[in-house]
Amino acid sequence: MRAFVITAPGEAQVRDVPEPVAAPGEVVVDVCRAGVCGTDVEFFTGGMAYLHDGQAAFPMRIGHEWMGVVSAVGDGVDRGWVGRRVTGDTMLGCGVCARCRSGRHHVCANRSEIGVRAGRPGALADRVAVPAWALHALPDAVDDVLGALVEPGGNALRAVRGADLHEGDRALVIGPGTIGLLAAMFARAAGAEVHLLGIDPGSLAFARSLGFAGAWRRDELPDLPWDGVIDASTAPAMPATALELVEPGRRVVYIGIAGTPSTVDARAFALKDVTAVGVLGASAGLDGAIEAYASGSVDPRVLVGATVPLEGVASVLAGERPAGVGPGPKLHVQIAEEPTGR
Incomplete structure (x- = not known):
């Protein structure tokens, strides 16, 4: 073969x-x-x-x-x-x-x-x-x-679940690539108001074409409370940015993996009472992704x-x-x- x-x-x-x-x-x-x-x-x-x-x-x-x-x-x-x-x-x-x-x-x-x-x-x-x-x-x-x-969708769904997002929450997804956009779709299906943070103008324009009006560069990002932040980027600086932006007492999810180590101040987790969630693999999200695709809630x-x-x-x-x-x-x-x- x-x-x-x-x-x-x-x-x-x-x-x-x-x-x-x-x-x-x-x-x-x-x-x-x-x-x-x-x-x-x-x-x-x-x-x-x-x-x-x-x-x-x-x-x-x-x-x-x-x-x-x-x-x-x-x-x-x-x-x-x-x-x-x-x-x-x-x-x-x-x-x-x-x-x-x-x-x-x-x-x-x-x-x-x-x-x-x-x-x-x-x-x-x-x-x-x-x-x-x-x-x-x-x-x-x-x-x-x-x-x-389904496999990338299962990863993204696990990230959204890890962020513990509910209807009416405001979510920020860092990195409008495949996983980031899938996470944005699943978060929107859960009833959250979803924004994306990126660098490339073409990627941000594509995100807007999918109905995500809040697609921003860092210097444009509005000063809003983010109830959950999902870092789906591969930039070493973004884990610290995600922690900086998330609301105290809420969750930050790390699903993107940088090619070099990232530096995050652990004191911020304690002082903000933030829960950090890491996501590796789609296993627990596969059935949910299939169900969402079959129902049409995420396409x-x-x-x-x-x-x-x-x-x-x-x-x-x-x-x-x-x-x-x-x-x-x-x-x-x-x-x-x-x-x-x-």
């Missing part, structure tokens, strides 16, 4: 690789559509921290935002999965440690991550093997584009600026924007129009 393989920083190609086999407890999914995100770019450039601390190594097969159709099941798996449209959890815990047993499999010390960690092959390929327990069925109301947006398809074939992934990761690309920040990869059947 075809798979996108990164062999070294800046070096990648579509290769023929052995097809996955459904081991006991696993399924094989024919991938229809997948997303490309900042983590994939970091792997391609060689900057991803996992490459430097031994949690990942080249050659590697990326792709952790995906949807497809189950084509084969291993021993012990209900054959009713065959033919079903699905997406899945990226974070695959060991299942036996205390963290996994307490529902924290996404931070299991021995976890693998599809297309990210511990050599688990990703979904930028014709097929991918996934543990059956990690599958999430997609209803008919969630089309392929939405299906491939992020406009965020997909372009769709490329598998052979076009390397140029996208290298920073090239496809011809005719729209203003949306997310890029998708079309791998199969229809399930191949097995």
Whole structure:
């Protein structure tokens, strides 16, 4: 089968690789559509921290935002999965440690991550093997584009939940990229008044086109009380800015990860009585994202600026924007129009 393989920083190609086999407890999914995100770019450039601390190594097969159709099941798996449209959890815990047993499999010390960690092959390929327990069925109301947006949506939903936003609250989302805009959409669906803080005029204009009139640069940001602040940026200075801006007694959520350490004055947390929440992974938000997409309360398809074939992934990761690309920040990869059947 075809798979996108990164062999070294800046070096990648579509290769023929052995097809996955459904081991006991696993399924094989024919991938229809997948997303490309900042983590994939970091792997391609060689900057991803996992490459430097031994949690990942080249050659590697990326792709952790995906949807497809189950084509084969291993021993012990209900054959009713065959033919079903699905997406899945990226974070695959060991299942036996205390963290996994307490529902924290996404931070299991021995976890693998599809297309990210511990050599688990990703979904930028014709097929991918996934543990059956990690599958999430997609209803008919969630089309392929939405299906491939469930994983980033689950992350964003967890950020909004972490901010403890309620109807009538005023939220500030820092960073109007894919995750930031998704968080803004989920916060708006929860009834919050949502503002965004960014740098790039084009990104801010796109946010306004989505109905977020309050999209600001730092020197324009109004002096308002922010009941929850979500930092979805990758700027090292923004965690401190988020803490500075959030209302005392409320919550600041950190979901963006900078390439270098950030400095935050811990005294401010105590003196403002602020709760800080970190978000890693979509696991606990996947079902909620699917439900929001199915109901139409959140529809992020406009965020997909372009769709490329598998052979076009390397140029996208290298920073090239496809011809005719729209203003949306997310890029998708079309791998199969229809399930191949097995």
